Amino acid sequence: MKIVVCVKQVPDTWSEKKLDPATKTLDRASVDGVMNELDEYAVEEALKIAEATSGEVVVLSMGPEQSTETIRKALSMGADAGIHILDDGLAGSDAVATSLAIAKVIEGRGADLVIFGSESTDARMSVVPAMVAERLGLPQLTFANKVEAPGDGTVKAHRLTDYGYDVVEASTPAVISVVEKINEPRYPSFKGIMAAKKKPVETISLADAGIESASVGLGAAWSEVAEFADAPARAAGTIVTDEGDGGTKIADYLSEQKFI
């Protein structure tokens, strides 16, 4: 089974993030980049399926130069090869453009499964997996917390819902997005890190992928950040003094705020 797992380098979740006033996009240079946390679960799931079916895992990332670190991390966890979609023309791409580029590159590579984390911690749109599936004309099994892909041309998933989960099933090839409850991602081993240095990473530009530069990047974005402002400073909280009626006062407050 051939599995393409899509990973994104994002600003370290715990660091302070800034927007670049000129482009109104995220300033990626000023913060450390790490692999999007949910993508670690996607890589783990891909590796588990590949191990069970003697399959192959190709890790794909679209992003600036430093995204190679995230590709290397997936390779050191055990993925077999990497693809880096790298082109200055992609900067500022929205979800629609991102899904176009990813779909174009995956198309024709014979992937049985394409696995994503269900969202990235920076943009948090949660739509790219579905858009890629639509562009490729493949079934989508999103928000999965359990996946069975025995390599017999079918894939079954537990799809998380507000009230529990749905059991969904499709034929492969298919697109999957996973949530963090699905597994416990492995750490790279030191040997894995050393081995990853020798694994192939293919770099693909817009021209290589046959993508017109007018259809991606900030200029092609369907949405636009009109303006942004700093989050307001946190106001002082309300102190409730308990004079025997503390519980009632708290309940009144919560009901006023429509929490209860």
Next chain:
Amino acid sequence: MNDLLDLTDELARRELAPRVDEYEREGRFPREVFTVLGGAGLLGLPYPQRWGGAEVGYTDYLQVLEILARRWLTVALGVSVHTLSCHALATAGTDEQRDAWLPDMLGGGLLGAYCLSETQSGSDAAGLRTTATREGDEYVLNGTKAWITHGGVADFYTVMTRTSPDRTAGITAFLVPGGTTGLSSATPERKMGMRGSVTAQVMLDDVRVPADRRLGEEGSGFRIALNALDSGRLGIAACAVGLAQGALDVAVDYARQREQFGSPIASFQGVSFTLADMATGIAAGRALYLDAARRRDSGEPFSTQAAMAKLFCTDMAMAVTTSAVQVLGGAGYVEDYPVERYMREAKVLQIVEGTNEIQRLVIGRALTQ
């Protein structure tokens, strides 16, 4: 080797930091953390790749220990002891012995213990009384080992025994599997610090092991033990520097936030000079252990430098952790901050792997004999 240090840092942040306070408070041994570190390849770093090690030099291995100790001394010291417990087989074992057992010992799934000390035989290591008697194709081991890190939880024990009355030339090393009949452990010691780490007496009561579990020739054990200790001392030095760095991290953070007389206390020279002295001691200790490690890695003699590094770094860690408590004042004396624990933990480093008095003896002898 930045990759190795980055990996260690990630493991330390994600696996050690979230557990350390609770485990040390409750005296819980973090066996699962060693499994994670083992899976990442950190339990066989300085040993040959042929047997599953990573074959990294001591300069890198010791920095790994320092990074771990910065978050959790119990774990760093455990890795150091495990590495020490593999030393006898790796250096004195035959190829058959190493092929048979070393890959599992370095592979990450197993944890080792190193049994040299006895209740009456600490600094006077050659005074050990545990016996090994040859009976046909077996040896029968009898005696009690003391202060054994991982005693009772280890999967294998490297045990120094007496095979003849000759003080030093009568000592022989054995590799004993954890489940062997007759091997048991006492109730763990209730220690001043490092309460997450298990330290216990290990009893050997007619423990029978096949003769091929003997490491090296009969009578070669003392040399094997001292060899291992030279390397073990470097491990302790690196652990001490990591612990001191952890204390400095907390002290600097606190001094920048705590305000008195309208200013952060870090802006007062009385505090900032203390922080400066702490940082300088840490940097000096790091340079000293790295110098000894470079000598070891290039095949030069390093015993004296290892003793100096162990002596200096552990005394420094005691001083730095004490200063950290002082910088935090009352907050440093209570369990809300980890520095009181660091101070308790530092003390043991001045004692283990040769007391600092023994280190001075080693250094003094090198100067005068």
